Amino acid sequence: MTRLTAALRRYPLVAAALAVGAVGLLLAAADLETAARILVSVFAGAVALKEGVAMIRSMIAGQLGLDLLAVTAIVATLLVGEYWASLIIVLMLAGGEALEDYAEHRARRELSALLDRVPQRAHRIGPDGAIDDIPVDAVAIGDRLLVRPAEIVPVDARLASLEGSFDESSLTGESLPVDKVAGDEVLSGSVNGPAAVEVIASALAADSQYQRIVELVREASASKAPLVRLADRYAVPFTLLSLAIAGIAWAVSGDPVRFAEVLVVATPCPLLIAAPVAFMGGMSSAARHGVVVKNAGTLEKLSRARTVAFDKTGTLTKGHPEVVDVRPASGEGTAQLTADELLRIVGSAERYSSHVLAAALQQAAENRGLALSESTDAREVATHGVAATLDGRALVVGKPAFVAEALASDAAPLSRPELPSGEAAVYAAVDGRFAGTIILRDRVREEAEATVRALREQGIQRVLMVTGDVDATARPIAAGLGIDEVHAECLPDDKVRIIRDATPRPVVMVGDGVNDAPVLAVADVGIAMGARGSTAAGESADAVVLLDDVSRVVEAVTIGTQTVRIALQSIWLGIIISVGLMLVAAAGLLPAVAGALLQEVVDLVAILAALRAVRAGTKQVPARMVARETSPTR
DSSP states (O other): OHHHHHHHHHOHHHHHHHHHHHHHHHHHHTTOHHHHHHHHHHHHHHHHHHHHHHHHHHHHTTOOOTHHHHHHHHHHHHHTTOHHHHHHHHHHHHHHHHHHHHHHHHHTHHHHHHHHTOOOEEEEEOTTSOEEEEEGGGOOTTOEEEEOTTOBOOSOEEEOSSEEEEEOHHHHOOOSOEEEETTOEEOTTOEEOSSOEEEEEOSOGGGSHHHHHHHHHHHHHTOOOHHHHHHHHTHHHHHHHHHHHHHHHHHHHOOHHHHHHHHHTTOOHHHHHHHHHHHHHHHHHHHHTTEEESSTHHHHHHHTOOEEEEOIIIIIEEEEEEEEEEEEOOSTTBOOOOHHHHHHHHHHHGGGOOSTTHHHHHHHHHHTTOOOOOOSSOEEETTTEEEEEETTEEEEEESHHHHHTTSOTTSOOOOOOOOOTTEEEEEEEETTEEEEEEEEEEEEOTTHHHHHHHHHHTTOOEEEEEOSSOHHHHHHHHHHHTOOEEEOSOOHHHHHHHHHHOSSSSEEEEEOSGGGHHHHHHSSEEEEETTTSOHHHHHHOSEEEOSSOTTHHHHHHHHHHHHHHHHHHHHHHHHHHHHHHHHHHHTTOSOHHHHHHHHHHHHHHHHHHHGGGGGOSOSOOOOOOOOOEEOOOO
């Protein structure tokens, strides 16, 4: 009862129509038919006047909407004395708003779930072990936080406890809990498992993953689909057809009531409701599949996409190098270390470097369980390498020329292996003797080849790579992925020019870095890899992939195509059923009151048809390719 009261308060026109109907029935039952007719007619006439004024304003602004038929139907039924039918049409219009609101709420569920779960407080652990509850915005990087069982992690952090289990379903779609160990990254928005854990904040609340997602969702939920306007394009032909059928029925029968009976079932609520409900459903489905579509109109463009362009590093590749081989030097005059010893000392030295390869070398050593050493005199020579004393030995790590300068006169010369395009080598010397090399590559994403293949199967006519990397590195990767067209060594301006001139359109651009922000903005649809990508890229894009998975681009195109198809199907379903009912009414087989009631059923059918978009999309790109690699050089 409470819910019903709240609903009636939320929709006062529905409440008023029901109240007028109830009073009218009581008056009619008391043999006060005239009073009932006056009450209902005045109410329906007032609603028609209000809607008519709004309609005229829209027409002056150059917009002919489908509400023209509804107003005409109310007026026609009043003129022929079918005042109960008038009331039902009013109730239908008011109820249509309520149905649309419910349907949109149903379709927005995946989006609003994120907004409802925004963390507000954090439990900070002080130096003395005391716990203070503070606003999440007051959390600073490095703060130690307590996350209690079933609580949401408030900011991006690293796990300080030995282990923990987290539900990341709202972020990644993964339904199973994810187990983490000390040092692992914990994303804000994750739900802690059954045991309390401690984490170390690694980002401010405003910069955390969950807050970024929430901002994207706010933008998405406030957007409006251009295809909603497409429904208004049916207004003129549908209105003319309806008036023609009604006029012919009146002329043939000689009964003006027949005119009103036809217009009653010609009311256009299904057309008004179907498109927005379908698009909200598509956006909801995209969010559930790890893609936040910021503007609902993006789904329509995705459905018509004919060209897709990819950045390379961080998009088709993982964006960070990995150690693929450790080659210790052997023979007289070398340091003669084992592979693990070489990796350990290089990883230890790279702790004091800011180079892009440093983190990969440290991580490789840690992954093998090697204990890294400390140095008190380590120094980095910019763009060349690191010199340090580790465990009493002089170590030099970096470029070959830098390391060669540190070799003793009686040491074996530095050996430089032949490297294929895309590989990088880090050299090392210990106590003036060559110690060996470590090889790194930036691996191609396992799902990249299947993604390109699936896009072609979706009807994409042209796939290209647009990258700032050198041609010798980019072209072999593109060939391995089935991409024929490569634009390498591009500056941001070059990327913008290439995408602006690309055909056929619409053009989708997929990227992740700061340098991709301009080209994402100029593309018909810009898609940012947001899991590790830059904030600038995410802000300029039309859609953001929240997972570290480029195959979600296929998911976005699939959802866009299916959403538009469902929207159009729902619109045409409403048109076909309405035309069928008009023909029945034109034959005199459908009284005005019965027609008005049947139109409510048509509304419901259109909404249910549009809600199919909530399930749009595929499960996942099926095949995963064997990793191929490429990398930056030191």
